[in-house]
Amino acid sequence: MEKLRKIDKNRIAQMNKYRVLRCLIQKEPINRAAIAKITDLSIPTVMSIIDDLIKKDIVRSIGKGESSGGKPPDMLEVVPDRFYYIGADVGRTTIRVVANNIVSRQIACFQEPTRDPFPEGKFLERLCEVILRVIDDLKTEKNRILGVGIAMPGLIENETGKVLFSPDFGWNNVPMKDLLQQILPYPIMIKNANHALALNESQPPYEDSLLTTFSVNLGYGIGAGIVMGEDLYAGASGTCGEIGHIVVERNGPLCRCGKKGCLEAVASGEAIARQAQEAIRNGKSSKIRELCGEDSALIDAKLVFEAANSGDSLALEIINKAAEYIGIGLSMAGNVLDPDRIVLCGGLMKNGPYFLERIKSSVQEYKMWQAARQLLICTGAGGEYSTANGACRVLANDLWQRLELPI
């Protein structure tokens, strides 16, 4: 039903400005009349907004366009490197940082190992150093940095930027935003890494639609994010998407979250490696033994996939079981959420098409007949900086929504 609403007039003026800028970002190069038409604003309103944006060096003219009868119109574009979003993906093994300009083009990236996350204060100081190094390299003024989005594995209290619980980092109740804010003089936004990744993975082809995308990160851990249309669905407490911690095997192996038999404990990269290590230690014959040079501590999920791809039966058994369990988890998401797309991302998906196919069959096997008929399952296309770019997008959406750009 149509809502009853009353909007403040100043807010409308400000929203009109954002609408013009957004139109420019999406459609540049474009002239004033076309902007007026698309945004449904009057030509004088658009002209006055554009004048203001040009004065502030946010928009610029790039010469005359084609005439449609009268004078050739003045074509406009956004000054691309006038403002930057910074995004950091603080992963268990690697920290990745990107700088994106206001038209969401990645213009810088950097990565280094995460190393020891303790003590938290010390670790966060180092994280700030990494972020500030990327900002320094941009050789730009401070007020051109719109903010820093941080993608963090674990449960985040979105309002305060506190990390409530991060199994990956072994952190409980770390006031991450407050600690970073003592060093970084920019707006900071902390978000669950899987949510940031989901926002980035659902963007390019699906924009401006109302599709629901369930994006799953299958890596050392397992987590997901939900995007509806253009917006992240947060859930009531900001913790939606924790599909890694649904119980798929009662009294199964202990999970890092403290429960038993979670999907993550039986099907994540960590679980795949652990199962292979145990089998090798128990003397099972397998190509894995040869690949790790008899040192079971060197076995990781990648190595198990390598053995599986060469036909090793132990490795295949472990991989197939993981795919089956992931399919059980995804069939639940399919039954309950009925999304348009499940996008599978993360390290486990980088080992050839076999795993994806096994997961798809398992979903078919366990999903209710006729439920989620539209469901498409595919792999993510965002690359290794996808989560960091997602952190930029989360930040951007937040600043745009709260009308907090310096425009």
Place this chain on the structure above:
Amino acid sequence: MEKLRKIDKNRIAQMNKYRVLRCLIQKEPINRAAIAKITDLSIPTVMSIIDDLIKKDIVRSIGKGESSGGKPPDMLEVVPDRFYYIGADVGRTTIRVVANNIVSRQIACFQEPTRDPFPEGKFLERLCEVILRVIDDLKTEKNRILGVGIAMPGLIENETGKVLFSPDFGWNNVPMKDLLQQILPYPIMIKNANHALALNESQPPYEDSLLTTFSVNLGYGIGAGIVMGEDLYAGASGTCGEIGHIVVERNGPLCRCGKKGCLEAVASGEAIARQAQEAIRNGKSSKIRELCGEDSALIDAKLVFEAANSGDSLALEIINKAAEYIGIGLSMAGNVLDPDRIVLCGGLMKNGPYFLERIKSSVQEYKMWQAARQLLICTGAGGEYSTANGACRVLANDLWQRLELPI
């Protein structure tokens, strides 16, 4: 981000009319100036819309209100019985039909046993008779009936009103809307019964908010619906909420849906009764035997709850296991969807507070720590006609959204 949008002017005029009527429904009695203020429309616009609605006998004056300085204003209300929504809950055991007026007050209700749902055509003829009897009893003109909303257990193709698959009815691909439309001369809308129930159960206290409600129907079968704010979330293919068919016990008992180990196959009313029947047939000693007079075919879930409430250990074992599994299912919904509320409805919830408490403990046991912190679990308050009233609401939302009221 703000969307770029352009809205047709005629549509705006029509939307303004709906906005005024909606304001009246929510705030009546109310005067023209107050409507203008709440809806942010000009006084002349509101006056002209009200004149039109009065002429059509949709709104009426009920005399003068209190003066706030000048002339006492004319107070208005919606003519309550000018229009009716009809809602039918076509359940496995009982058909329930209600008539609600335009301000959503239930003004008539009727029920009778469902009996044999085959052949489908014959059954649907009888359903139409029941619906037409309720409409006849209203003693009103045909054009005052806005439409008929039908709540049906099973997977529905919302666009066509086809029942794709209904385990409760044993139906596959029944073009229900088309068949009903041959008899009923009203707009018809077919919706999954759990979705209709969810919409009704999430309404009264939560309206106009942005809360997510996950409403679960625990009865002979198990299903759910998701309401976000005021709107039903449909999912990509209209089949969301099928929590009864998530697999909680691999290679568990066969489910009516054809899969094994679904939540419904281990924890529904049907599963509770079946487990008790099997135990009694296998000679287990239990109070259940006495309650059913040694005839195991007479055992239903209600009887098992009765035995459990008197302390019978077999009954308690069955009930506790069902509660544990339901808790596993709900903890998944909690982890993945992170709703504000889970509302538990249906026959299983009518057997005292014990079952709810066991379910809550199981959710706590299986839900990820710190996830879904806002989650409130409660029982539904809509009564036995809740699903039928939900069918009216589904129909109403659809007619309002598509601006298809005769106003």
